[in-house]
Amino acid sequence: MRSRAIGILAVATGILLGGALGFAQDPAKRFLLRYDRDNDGKLARDEFPARIKHLFDRIDANRDGYVTPEEDAEFRRVWPKLSRRLFVASRDPDFANEKYGEHRRNVFDLWRAEGEGPRPLVIYFHGGGFRRGDKSSVNSALLARLLEGGVSVAAANYRLSDVAPFPAQMHDAARAVQFIRYHARKYQIDPERIGATGGSAGAGISLWLAFHDDLADPDSPDPVARQSTRLACAVVYAAQTSYDPRFIQKLFNTDQVESALIAFFGMESAKDVEDPKFFPLFEEASPLNHATADDPPVLLFYPQPNTPLPPNSRGSQHIHHPKFGFVLKEKLEELGVECVLKLREDYVGQDLRSGPVDDYVKFFFDKLGVQRP
Numbered sequence: 572m573r574s575r576a577i578g579i580l581a582v583a584t585g586i587l588l589g590g591a592l593g594f595a596q597d598p599a600k601r602f603l604l605r606y607d608r609d610n611d612g613k614l615a616r617d618e619f620p621a622r623i624k625h626l627f628d629r630i631d632a633n634r635d636g637y638v639t640p641e642e643d644a645e646f647r648r649v650w651p652k653l654s655r656r657l658f659v660a661s662r663d664p665d666f667a668n669e670k671y672g673e674h675r676r677n678v679f680d681l682w683r684a685e686g687e688g689p690r691p692l693v694i695y696f697h698g699g700g701f702r703r704g705d706k707s708s709v710n711s712a713l714l715a716r717l718l719e720g721g722v723s724v725a726a727a728n729y730r731l732s733d734v735a736p737f738p739a740q741m742h743d744a745a746r747a748v749q750f751i752r753y754h755a756r757k758y759q760i761d762p763e764r765i766g767a768t769g770g771s772a773g774a775g776i777s778l779w780l781a782f783h784d785d786l787a788d789p790d791s792p793d794p795v796a797r798q799s800t801r802l803a804c805a806v807v808y809a810a811q812t813s814y815d816p817r818f819i820q821k822l823f824n825t826d827q828v829e830s831a832l833i834a835f836f837g838m839e840s841a842k843d844v845e846d847p848k849f850f851p852l853f854e855e856a857s858p859l860n861h862a863t864a865d866d867p868p869v870l871l872f873y874p875q876p877n878t879p880l881p882p883n884s885r886g887s888q889h890i891h892h893p894k895f896g897f898v899l900k901e902k903l904e905e906l907g908v909e910c911v912l913k914l915r916e917d918y919v920g921q922d923l924r925s926g927p928v929d930d931y932v933k934f935f936f937d938k939l940g941v942q943r944p
Contacts, residue, residue, distance in 0.1 A: 603640060613637040623711050662718075664726075666758065671727070671750035671795075672743060674734070679727035679747055680706055681758055682714065686721035689755065691764035691803075691939035693717055694748065695726040698771030698809070700831030701740050702732050712925065713768070716932045720941055723760060725751060729776070736837030737814075737856050744776045745786050749798035764939045766804040768931070771891060772831075774810030774871075778858035778899075781805040782866050801867075804938035806931045808872040809891040812899040813860070815853035816844045822894055829886025862902055868909035870934045871896045872927045877914050 606618045615637055619627050630638050630646045664680035671677050684690045697704040706726035717724050729743035744767075752762040767777035786800040813819060814835065816828050828841040836843075836852050843849060854860050873893035880889055896912045903910040911934065918926040935941070 603643060613639045669750075671747045674730050674743075676728040676730050676734075677743060677746070678706075679725050679751075681725040681751070682718055682723060683759055684718045684721045684723045689759055689761035690721060690723040691766070691941060692723045692725060692751065692758075692760045693766045693768055693806075693935055693939075694751070695724065696729065696744055696767065696769035696773035696776040697726070698769060698773045699731075700829075701737075701772045701835045702831055704731075704772070710928065712928045713931055716928060717935065720932065720936055722935060722939060722941055723758070732831075732834040732837075737835050737852055740772070740835075741776055741779050741783075741856070742786070744780060745783075745800040746795070748780065748800050748802070749787070749795050752798040753795045762798075764803050766806065766935055766939055767802050768806045768935075770808045771811070774807030775812075775814065775858060777802075777805040777807050778810055778812060778869065779856070779861065781869055782858050782861035782863070784861070804867045804869065804935065806870045806872075806934055808927065809874060810858075810871055810895060810899075811890060812895045813857040815857050815860075816841075817853065818857070818859075819889070820844075822898065823880055823884055823889040823892070825880075825883045825885075825889065827883060827885050827889075829890045831886070831890075859899055859902060862899070862906060862908065864906045864908065866903075866906070866908050868911075868934075868938055869899075869903070870911040870913065870931065871899065872913040872930070874915050874923060874927075877916060 603612075603614060606614055606620065608618055609615075616624065616627050619638070627638065628634070630642055632642050632645065662682065665683040666679075666681040668678045669681065671679060679694075695706070695709045697706055697708050699705075706728045709724070709726040714724050725747070727744065727747040729747070730739045732740070748765060748767075751758060751760060752765070755762040767780055769777045780800060781802045781804070783800070787798055788796045791797050811819075813822075814832060816832055819829070820826060828844055833839075833841060833843070836849055836856070838844070838846075838849060873891065873896055875891045875893060877893040880892065893912075893914055896914075900910045900912045911930075913927060913930060915923070
């Protein structure tokens, strides 16, 4: 009797385990297993990963507030490429909150791509006017596409301007690059193939690293500080190519000062723009001022329409304007440095969320020496 009970239990266990393993081996269904916190066999909106939550309504076909296995399967059948990328984008980082410095915001996440040998890396720096923002805002579509193509991805935080003014933000970003380079073997990263990306403030940081002279200190007792801060390429969007308020005022025929720049430079008010003690900071902070003929290629995209602005435009009107891109492109062309400038008008009739990402990925693959999948 005991042996029969054990036999029945073994069969039942085998069926359950086999079903569970079969379920777990299906990437589409692993997604449900991972995020179904209440084990009800479906996903509510608050169970969806933040990076892909914007697609919840698209997958929830009957609009009942839940994504069922059937809806998930249908979405993956109709949108196979997109669904594969969504699954990758929802993946937790292989290394979370890795500390690269002393401050609590000196942390990064890293997703390791599959492939033989050390992988190239793209590091993301978030936007937010240097006053806010977080590494969790990494573009899910770009993350998925890069991982799919064998490119690892990191997303880093940095000190904000309420804690420390410039150059803290740029130096933190440089330190993150140096830290990853020093630990390249741990992260399985090719230290010679590192690119950067980000929007707005993160774009400015990426360009600053791309153009600035190497911050490596070969005589430092700190082995991390001896690492190079140079990049192989950068892809940025809504970038400020100069942070010099005087330059910006002239470029846009305005007497206004973007409020984020006041905190960024540790000024008391917009009147401090006229204080000579800040002039060296304005000039040092501006990526445009550091561009030289040996700099890496860059791609810039501006989602703001390329239309003229009225005189005395507010900072919110001009701080992401494509004029910043035209100024940089003109200088880089004179230097013989590749600069691809993409405008909103280049994607008429296309989805602004996917069209630019296609170009970002192609650019990264080309400049990082990746064979396109």
